[in-house]
Amino acid sequence: MSAYKEIVTKAIIGKGKKTSSNSYTIETEEKPNTVLGCWVINHRFNGTNNDGNVTVNGAFDVNVWYSYDNDTKTAVSTKRLSYSDMMKLHLKENTNNNQEIVVRSLKQPTVTDVNIKDGLVNLDIEKELGVEVVGETKVKIAIEEDEEPWEDIDDDEEITEQIDNEVNENYLE
Numbered sequence: 001m002s003a004y005k006e007i008v009t010k011a012i013i014g015k016g017k018k019t020s021s022n023s024y025t026i027e028t029e030e031k032p033n034t035v036l037g038c039w040v041i042n043h044r045f046n047g048t049n050n051d052g053n054v055t056v057n058g059a060f061d062v063n064v065w066y067s068y069d070n071d072t073k074t075a076v077s078t079k080r081l082s083y084s085d086m087m088k089l090h091l092k093e094n095t096n097n098n099q100e101i102v103v104r105s106l107k108q109p110t111v112t113d114v115n116i117k118d119g120l121v122n123l124d125i126e127k128e129l130g131v132e133v134v135g136e137t138k139v140k141i142a143i144e145e146d147e148e149p150w151e152d153i154d155d156d157e158e159i160t161e162q163i164d165n166e167v168n169e170n171y172l173e
Helices: none
Strands: 002-027 032-050 053-068 073-088 100-117 120-144
Touching: 002 053, 002 073, 002 100, 032 100, 032 120, 053 100, 053 120, 073 120
Parallel strands: none
Antiparallel strands: 002 120, 032 053, 053 073, 100 120
């Protein structure tokens, strides 16, 4: 006959990912002629949960390397950009106790398109974020009430060792 016990543990009760693409505009100090390079660094983010609606707030730095003055000089413009993404997760269990939000960047923010229009640099940046909601849950397991039999230990067994009593007197030679 088996009985059941419940174990309270932490487990993932909601999980999802979202790819998003956003457009940004950067104003440079000089009027740019050509964009020579563009990259995203220092990506930081965190998530908050409200009954399965996870809001991820984050920011990153965008560096734009461009030429100006009829392509005779170059400069780099840096701007900190912020974002807020909402993710609707379907929670497997509705527990409000001690929920933890784990956010991962599955694909780092990357510039997918850049162009110059009216002296401004227009960027499209794509990223993919994964979110896990960790909460307490119960696991029910079957247990056996019958105890396994004990193994008998016999201390009466003789231990026999043979020692070689012959000593070689010339062992240093």
